[in-house]
Amino acid sequence: MSAPAIHKGLAGVVVDTTEVSMVNPDTNSLTYRGYPVQDLAAHCSFEEVAYLLWHGELPTPTELVAQTDTERAQRGLPADLVMTLLALPESAHPMDTLRTAVSILGANDPAEDDNSPEANHAKAVRLFAALPSVVALTQRRRHGLLPLPPRDDLGYAENFLYMTLGRVPDPVIVRAFETSLTLYAEHSFNASTFTSRVVTSTLSDLYSAVTAAVGALKGSLHGGANEAVMATFEEIGSAENAEAWLTKALAEKRKIMGFGHRVYKKGDSRVPTMRQALQEVAELRDGHELLDRYEALAHAMYAAKRLHPNLDYPAGPAYHLMGFDTPVFTPIFVAARITGWTAHINEQLASNSLIRPSSSYSGKPQRPITRS
Ligand SMILES: CC(=O)SCCNC(=O)CCNC(=O)[C@H](O)C(C)(C)COP(=O)(O)OP(=O)(O)OC[C@H]1O[C@@H](n2cnc3c(N)ncnc32)[C@H](O)[C@@H]1OP(=O)(O)O
Numbered sequence: 001m002s003a004p005a006i007h008k009g010l011a012g013v014v015v016d017t018t019e020v021s022m023v024n025p026d027t028n029s030l031t032y033r034g035y036p037v038q039d040l041a042a043h044c045s046f047e048e049v050a051y052l053l054w055h056g057e058l059p060t061p062t063e064l065v066a067q068t069d070t071e072r073a074q075r076g077l078p079a080d081l082v083m084t085l086l087a088l089p090e091s092a093h094p095m096d097t098l099r100t101a102v103s104i105l106g107a108n109d110p111a112e113d114d115n116s117p118e119a120n121h122a123k124a125v126r127l128f129a130a131l132p133s134v135v136a137l138t139q140r141r142r143h144g145l146l147p148l149p150p151r152d153d154l155g156y157a158e159n160f161l162y163m164t165l166g167r168v169p170d171p172v173i174v175r176a177f178e179t180s181l182t183l184y185a186e187h188s189f190n191a192s193t194f195t196s197r198v199v200t201s202t203l204s205d206l207y208s209a210v211t212a213a214v215g216a217l218k219g220s221l222h223g224g225a226n227e228a229v230m231a232t233f234e235e236i237g238s239a240e241n242a243e244a245w246l247t248k249a250l251a252e253k254r255k256i257m258g259f260g261h262r263v264y265k266k267g268d269s270r271v272p273t274m275r276q277a278l279q280e281v282a283e284l285r286d287g288h289e290l291l292d293r294y295e296a297l298a299h300a301m302y303a304a305k306r307l308h309p310n311l312d313y314p315a316g317p318a319y320h321l322m323g324f325d326t327p328v329f330t331p332i333f334v335a336a337r338i339t340g341w342t343a344h345i346n347e348q349l350a351s352n353s354l355i356r357p358s359s360s361y362s363g364k365p366q367r368p369i370t371r372s
């Protein structure tokens with residue numbers, strides 16, 4: 001019997017179809033429900049993008065108002081959830097706090113085990129509404145500040161920034177932040193989305209699938225890279241050090257976070273849009289020196305390994321200049337990706353098959369128990 005082919009990391013394996021988004025590395029394009037992500041970032045609010053991912057079409061004004069009303073009404077966190085989150089150790093990573101918050105929101109939802117599309121859509125909007133409050137709570141706690149109540153007179157991105165930073169920043173910052181949310185919202189069968197689909201395929205509940213997806217996104221080979229990028233810029237110190245820093249890091253066989261991608265081998269389709277947003281934030285926030293480090297490392301990396309930046313590379317420094325602490329970068333990614341994850345959860349349920357691949361055994365041959 002010949003040994004089965006092993007698809008390590010499932011690289012290149014097509015496991016299902018999806019109507020949610022298409023990543024095309026040949027044309028370097030990404031579409032959500034058929035719309036190029038760059039066009040969505042330029043012309044639509046993040047709330048409209050969320051609606052599109054969930055429903056397959058952009059909303060009419062009436063549909064958008066209905067979704068907005070539901071979302072704004074659920075932005076606040078229940079007091080007992082706030083108490084529980086504040087009881088976690090101060091050293092807890094904000095991704096741990098967020099993962100715990102999703103789990104508690106699930107335990108408190110009487111419809112947790114209702115897997116109908118309607119019930120799961122209601123849960124998706126509930127998490128979409130609540131997650132910015134959790135992210136804001138974690139950042140404010142790091143500075144000894146109490147959570148701020150949400151404002152229902154502000155759009156999603158503005159309110160997110162207001163609750164975290166304590167004020168609505170310049171419209172340039174709001175727009176750049178909203179762009180990042182749209183770019184982060186969805187990316188086909190990436191590791192965290194696939195995780196959510198694996199959990200869903202067992203007929204578990206949406207909150208469990210999202211909790212698991214948060215865990216998958218935390219890793220530095222996936223969403224955690226946006227935080228690791230900032231650590232890299234701090235280690236480098238200044239643009240002049242970038243090349244020498246990289247030579248040493250590569251000699252030590254380190255992975256350089258924010259570079260490379262499983263699917264895009266000629267560059268990440270989202271990077272030019274986020275690089276432009278970073279530029280605008282840097283101009284407003286005196287970020288030229290950070291931009292110099294960004295360019296110096298990107299050039300050195302291309303020269304050394306022919307590897308391009310992925311979305312986490314411009315997003316990390318952009319969030320830094322907007323005023324977010326590095327440990328809340330990946331939680332922001334969660335708040336955006338909740339839209340894509342939940343669209344995939346309902347798609348998985350609509351045509352479910354248990355996800356359970358096979359393995360090739362490489363352990364000891366069968367043997368009897370022998371005791372002396
Ligand atoms: C939003 C997102 O999640 S985007 C991804 C964010 N993650 C990161 O930025 C982490 C850094 N990047 C990586 O580790 C990888 O590029 C991944 C995990 C994203 C993709 O990995 P894979 O598709 O498995 O690519 P693979 O690891 O086969 O890379 C091919 C070669 O390039 C090297 N390589 C790829 N990325 C990097 C990197 N960032 N730094 C150094 N070397 C790298 C690999 O070591 C490998 O070299 P080898 O052939 O000598 O072993």
Ligand SMILES: O=C([O-])CC(=O)C(=O)O
Nearest residue numbers: 186187189190191262263
């Ligand atoms: O697609 C991937 O493997 C990772 C990624 O870029 C994303 O999830 O946005």
